[in-house]
Amino acid sequence: MTVKREQVLIEALPYIREFYDSIMVFKIGGSIMSDTAVLEDFIQDVVLLRYIGIHPIIVHGGGPEISQAMEKFGKKAEFVGGLRVTDRETLSIARMVLLGHINAELVNLIGKHGGKGIGLSGQDGMFLKAKKKALQMVEGKEPVDLGFVGDVEKVDPEILMIMAGKGYIPVISPIATDDQGNNFNVNADTAAGAVAIAMRAKKFFSITDVEGVRMNPDDPASVISEFPASDFGRLVAEGIIKGGMIPKVEACVSVVRSGVEKAHIIDGRKHHAILLELLTTEGIGTMISRS
Numbered sequence: 001m002t003v004k005r006e007q008v009l010i011e012a013l014p015y016i017r018e019f020y021d022s023i024m025v026f027k028i029g030g031s032i033m034s035d036t037a038v039l040e041d042f043i044q045d046v047v048l049l050r051y052i053g054i055h056p057i058i059v060h061g062g063g064p065e066i067s068q069a070m071e072k073f074g075k076k077a078e079f080v081g082g083l084r085v086t087d088r089e090t091l092s093i094a095r096m097v098l099l100g101h102i103n104a105e106l107v108n109l110i111g112k113h114g115g116k117g118i119g120l121s122g123q124d125g126m127f128l129k130a131k132k133k134a135l136q137m138v139e140g141k142e143p144v145d146l147g148f149v150g151d152v153e154k155v156d157p158e159i160l161m162i163m164a165g166k167g168y169i170p171v172i173s174p175i176a177t178d179d180q181g182n183n184f185n186v187n188a189d190t191a192a193g194a195v196a197i198a199m200r201a202k203k204f205f206s207i208t209d210v211e212g213v214r215m216n217p218d219d220p221a222s223v224i225s226e227f228p229a230s231d232f233g234r235l236v237a238e239g240i241i242k243g244g245m246i247p248k249v250e251a252c253v254s255v256v257r258s259g260v261e262k263a264h265i266i267d268g269r270k271h272h273a274i275l276l277e278l279l280t281t282e283g284i285g286t287m288i289s290r291s
């Protein structure tokens, strides 16, 4: 049976009412950014949400592009526990790629689709403060110094409130700062989670290149549709959640424990994934719940 267009629109009404005037944070992963069609699809969804009265905030990653740029500079990317080992030169490369390229491109696309994007990093108004991350523990090995990788200490919501209140869609690069003007490379999911908490977002989305959290990392059919935050430690210990999925789920766990209603990991390769998740009865991806 085909669903009539008016039926689809009417089905969206209760959701539009529920979400009107609320803040939502969308983290978009570098894993899906190389596909321009996917990116345009995501930006169109976000602009549409703004026009129906939701205040979207985008935090973007760019891991694969940073690694490619490092290679061009003759450097080899290295990750420990899903985080990039970041020396001074790598930090410059990350800033160049994140702020100079990806952020500008996203802001541009928002404009192209009729929205008002505004690019920011943690340096702007020093709104995202971090401190150097402690040594990273690795089982059976010496602890690793990740270099200029930051742990978020504080998010000042003022600048984001002003922008969102005026109808802008903030686009945030995960580069943070400290009081001395040192910069830190922060995992984009971690930064996005901290922003969602500070902004008291209604929802948090991490948009990536898999259908959700898989029970068997190699089997797309094994996606877990929902699990409680308390399962996180076990899923990591059992080796089910690995690599880049660790900071992603960790961010979801911290946002739901800090009062954000729902955290979702969804597949950005699926057409209009956000609209489907938000405005229809079709739940997609993995939802992490508080308990």
Ligand SMILES: Nc1ncnc2c1ncn2[C@@H]1O[C@H](COP(=O)(O)OP(=O)(O)O)[C@@H](O)[C@H]1O
Residues within 6 Å of the ligand: 028, 029, 030, 031, 032, 061, 062, 063, 064, 207, 208, 209, 210, 212, 213, 214, 215, 216, 217, 240, 241, 242, 243, 244, 245, 246, 248
């Ligand atoms: N249990 C799991 N379920 C799904 N993906 C997983 C799991 N454990 C590890 N992964 C990996 O995490 C990746 C997503 O993290 P990442 O590559 O950092 O994406 P992004 O750039 O979108 O942040 C997936 O492509 C997959 O390879």
Ligand SMILES: CC(=O)N[C@@H](CCC(=O)OP(=O)(O)O)C(=O)O
Residues within 6 Å of the ligand: 028, 029, 030, 031, 060, 061, 062, 063, 064, 066, 082, 083, 084, 094, 149, 150, 174, 185, 186, 187, 188, 189, 244
């Ligand atoms: C400390 C750390 O690992 N920072 C990340 C920041 C970008 C990011 O998180 O990008 P994705 O969302 O595409 O993974 C990095 O350098 O890759």
